[in-house]
Amino acid sequence: MSFEIALSGINAINTSLDTISNNIANSGTFGFKASRANFSSMYAGTQPTGAQIGSLTQSISVGGGVLTTGRGMDATIQGRGFFVTKDSAGAMLYTRVGIFSTDKNGVLVDASGRKVQGYPMVPGSTTLGAFGDITVPTGQVPAQASTQIKYVGNLSADWSVPTVTPFSPADPQSYNSSMVSVVYDSLGTQHTITQYFVKSATPGQVDVRYTVDGGADAPLTSLTFGPTGQLTSAASVAMPPIVLMPTAQDLNITLNYTGTTQFAGDSTTTVNSTDGFASGTLTGVELAKDGSVVAQYSNGQKQSVGKVALATFPNEGALTAVNDTSWTTSVDSGNALYFTPGTGMTGELTVGAIEQSNVDLTSELVSLMSSQRNYQANTKVISTENQMMQSLMQAI
Numbered sequence: 001m002s003f004e005i006a007l008s009g010i011n012a013i014n015t016s017l018d019t020i021s022n023n024i025a026n027s028g029t030f031g032f033k034a035s036r037a038n039f040s041s042m043y044a045g046t047q048p049t050g051a052q053i054g055s056l057t058q059s060i061s062v063g064g065g066v067l068t069t070g071r072g073m074d075a076t077i078q079g080r081g082f083f084v085t086k087d088s089a090g091a092m093l094y095t096r097v098g099i100f101s102t103d104k105n106g107v108l109v110d111a112s113g114r115k116v117q118g119y120p121m122v123p124g125s126t127t128l129g130a131f132g133d134i135t136v137p138t139g140q141v142p143a144q145a146s147t148q149i150k151y152v153g154n155l156s157a158d159w160s161v162p163t164v165t166p167f168s169p170a171d172p173q174s175y176n177s178s179m180v181s182v183v184y185d186s187l188g189t190q191h192t193i194t195q196y197f198v199k200s201a202t203p204g205q206v207d208v209r210y211t212v213d214g215g216a217d218a219p220l221t222s223l224t225f226g227p228t229g230q231l232t233s234a235a236s237v238a239m240p241p242i243v244l245m246p247t248a249q250d251l252n253i254t255l256n257y258t259g260t261t262q263f264a265g266d267s268t269t270t271v272n273s274t275d276g277f278a279s280g281t282l283t284g285v286e287l288a289k290d291g292s293v294v295a296q297y298s299n300g301q302k303q304s305v306g307k308v309a310l311a312t313f314p315n316e317g318a319l320t321a322v323n324d325t326s327w328t329t330s331v332d333s334g335n336a337l338y339f340t341p342g343t344g345m346t347g348e349l350t351v352g353a354i355e356q357s358n359v360d361l362t363s364e365l366v367s368l369m370s371s372q373r374n375y376q377a378n379t380k381v382i383s384t385e386n387q388m389m390q391s392l393m394q395a396i
Contacts, residue, residue, distance in 0.1 A: 002144055003255040003382060003385055004049065004050060005048065005049060005050040005051075005381070006050075006082065006378045006379070006381035006382045006385070007050070007089065007280055007378075008042065008049065008050025008051055008052060008373070009050055009051045009377075009378040009381075009384070010375060011052075011381065012039055012050075012053050012377045013054050013371050013374050013375045013378065015053045016037040016039070016053065016371055017036055017368075017371050017372075017375075018037075018066040019035050019036065019037040019056065019225050020037075020090065020364055020367050020368050020371065022035070023035065023364050024262070024359070024361065024364050024365075024368075026325075026357055026359060026363050027357050027359040027364075028326065028348045028356075028357060029096045029097060029325055029357050030067075030099070030354050030355060030356060030357070031064070031097035031098075031325045031355050031356075031357070032064070032095035032325055032357040032358070033058050033059055033060045033062070033064075033096070033357075033358055034058075034059050034062075034304040034319075034323075034357070034358055034359045034360070034364075034366060035057065035058050035059070035308050035387065036056070036057045036059070037056055038053065038054050038055045038056065038057055039051050039052070039053060039054065040052055040053070040054030040055075040074050042064070046208065048292065050142045052139075053120075057317065058317050058321070059358060060316050060317055060319070061080075061316070061317075062358045063358060064096075064355045064356040064357050064358035064359075065355075065356040065358075066353045066355060066356065067353060067355075068352060068356070069119075069336045069352055069353060069354055070355050071352060071367045072098065072284070072285070072286030072287060072351060072352060072353045073099070073100045073285060074098055074099055074100070074101070074288050074352055074353060074354050075098035075199070075349040075350065075351050075353070075354075075355055075356065076096075076098055076308045076349065076350045076351075076353045077098065077310065077341070077348075077349060078345050078347040078348050078349070078350055079107060079346065079347020079348075080312055080316075080345050080346055081310035081311065081312055081318075081341070081345070081346035081347055081349055082094035082095060082096060082311045082312075082313050082327065083095050083096070083097070083110065083116065083308065083309075083310065083341070084116070084117040084118070084308075084309045084310070084336070084338065085112075085114035085115060085116055085312075085326070086114060086115045086117055086133070087111050087114045088114075091328070092117070092328070092329075093114065093322065093324075093326040093327070093328055094311050094319065094326060094327045094328070094329075094335070095324070095325055095326040095327070096325070096335070096355050097110065097111060097325050097326075097354070097355070098168075098287055098349070098354060098355070099111040099354060100240055100287070100308075102136050102285055102345070104330055105135070106135050106136045106137065106138045107133055107134070107135050108133070108134040108135070108136065108285075108293060108306070108308070111324075112324045112326075114324075115130065115133045115306055116133075116134060116310075117132065117134075117309050118131070118132075118134045118291070118293070118306050118307050118308040118340075119131060119134075119306060119307045119309065119340065120132065120133075120134055120305065120306045121304050121305055121306050121307065123141070123293065123295070123303040123304070126192060126304075128307060128340075129184075131309065131338060132308035133279055134293055134305070134307075134308065135280070135304050135305070136191070136285050136293065136306075137282070137295065137305060138282055139279055139282075140279055140280070141165075141188055141241060141279060141280050141281075141282075141297050141301065141303070142188075142279055142298070143184060143185075143188025143276075143277065143278050143279040144184065144275070144276050144277055145173065145184060145185055145186040145248075145249065145251060145253065145276050146183035146184050146185075146253060146274050146275050146276030147252065147253065147254065147275055147276065148253065148254050148255075148256060148274065148275050149181045149183065149193065149253060149254075149255045149256070149272075149273070149274050150255075150256045150258075150271055150272075150273045150274070151179065151181075151195070151255060151256070151257055151260065151269070151271060151272055151273075151354075152258070152259040152260055152269075152271035152272075152331065153179075153260055153261075153267070153268055153270060153271070154259070154260070154261050154262070154263055154265070154266070154267060154268045155176075155177070155206050155223070155225075155260065155262050155263065155267060156176075156262070156263070156265060156266060156267040157198055157225075157262050157263055157264045158231065158264050158265065159176045159177075159199040159206075159267070159394065160176075161199045161200065161201050161340065162175060162176065162198060162313065164175050167196070167198060167209060167217065168217075169194070169196060169211055169214075170285060174198070175196045175197060175198045175209075176197050176199050176206075176267070177197045177267050177308060178195060178196045178197065178211060179194070179195045179197075179269060179272055180192055180193070180194045180195075181193050181194075181195070181249065181272055181274050182274060183274050183384045184274075184276040184277055185213055185244050185247075185249065185251055186248045186249040187247065187248045188219070188277070188278035188279045188299075189247075189248065189278075190278070191212060191213050191242070191244075191251070192212070192213055192214070193210060193211075193212055193239075193253065193265050194210060194211045195209075195210050195213075195220070195255075196208065196209045196211075196217070200222065202224075202367075203243050204224055204225045204227075204232075204262065205222055205223070205224050205225075205227065206219040206222070206223045206224075206225075206262070207219070207221075207222050207223075208221050208223060208237075210221065210239070212242055215249065216393050218240075219380075220237060220239065220255070221233075221234075221255075223238040223257060223260065223389040225261070225262035229261045229263045230261060231257060231259075231260050231261065231262075235256060235257050235258040235260075236255070236256050236257075236258075237252055237254065237255045237297045238254050238255075239252075239253045239254070240253070242288065244276075253324045253357065259271070260282040277300070277301050278299045280297035280298040280300070280301060281297060281298045282295055282296070282298075283296050283297060283298050283344060284296040285349050286351070287308070287344070287349060288304075288349075288350045288351065289341070289350065289351060290307070290340065290341055290347045290348065290349070291307040291308045291309075291310070291340050291341035291342075291349055292306070292307050292308045292341055293302040293305050293307065293308065307340050307341075308341070308342065309338045309339070310338070310339055310340070310341050311336040311337065311338055311339075312336070312337050312344070312345045312346060313329070313334050313335075313336060313337070314334035314335075314337075315332055315333050315334055317333075318332035318333040318334075320333075334395030
């Protein structure tokens with residue numbers, strides 16, 4: 001009987017050694033989660049029959065170190081959750097390794113070439129589509145015509161009324177200040193709108209004139225300010241349509257002067273911005289901490305084209321480990337629950353970083369030495385039993 005008990009101990013230790021050696025081998029594997037072999041006793045009725053490995057415990061909830069890469073398509077999960085991927089057979093696999101790229105068709109894939117699952121988005125919209133593959137548009141992004149110019153500044157109360165009249169864009173002495181804004185038509189062609197600010201003889205009033213692409217000037221509006229220097233006239237002014245036919249659609253621009261003041265001192269400009277942009281081509285893709293897949297274009301625009309999904313499980317410790325540092329569901333793990341990063345029970349993403357293995361090499365080496373001693377002890381039992389049997393046979 002002692003032979004079988006010692007043999008069961010050796011077999012259990014061999015299984016434990018397999019687990020320890022696998023942990024050590026994967027100490028440099030991104031996203032790897034260490035396992036522990038749990039010994040349990042065996043009995044036949046009340047008679048002890050040895051030891052066995054009763055279960056394997058995965059330390060999935062223990063995070064690994066974070067390696068900063070600076071790459072915009074690398075991400076680590078701060079907290080719970082798994083990235084969701086789909087292999088060529090259509091099976092869902094879950095991983096903590098956030099190394100992503102796009103394939104030749106613009107589909108978001110992980111380092112193993114599996115399709116990353118999430119929620120596609122129509123560029124320019126915040127509405128999430130149906131759960132599935134995320135594709136980054138690879139074509140030309142169309143131009144968008146400008147509709148607004150936002151100007152915020154201080155039109156100095158110290159200005160003097162220009163002595164040169166009438167107003168002329170070519171004569172700086174006929175106005176007090178000017179500001180050039182760049183707008184885009186429906187074809188993405190740039191146009192310049194120049195505003196000229198002229199101090200009026202009427203107290204607290206500044207007249208605004210404008211030109212388009214250096215053409216003829218025209219009056220735009222009169223801005224009036226109260227005794228505290230705040231704007232009292234209408235803040236939004238619609239310009240007359242800018243006719244560009246037959247090359248492009250007419251431009252309809254609204255100027256917004258909200259926040260503009262008239263205080264003494266220097267004349268300053270704090271905001272001079274326009275919407276609209278020229279057409280552009282895809283230059284890169286990066287992730288955001290909320291899981292957004294952001295496409296970058298040559299015209300300087302950025303558009304969210306989807307959000308990656310994260311999965312959690314009722315019992316994540318019961319997930320079944322498979323190749324490529326991934327897991328699949330089991331009967332005991334329960335079904336996956338899908339969220340976007342930072343919602344539900346999932347953590348946000350840290351972009352430009354990868355989660356490292358959570359293996360503690362020091363602990364594994366100590367366990368390795370302990371297993372060695374246990375192995376020696378069990379072999380000693382077999383050796384002693386063998387000697388006793390030999391002595392018995394000689395006595396007979």
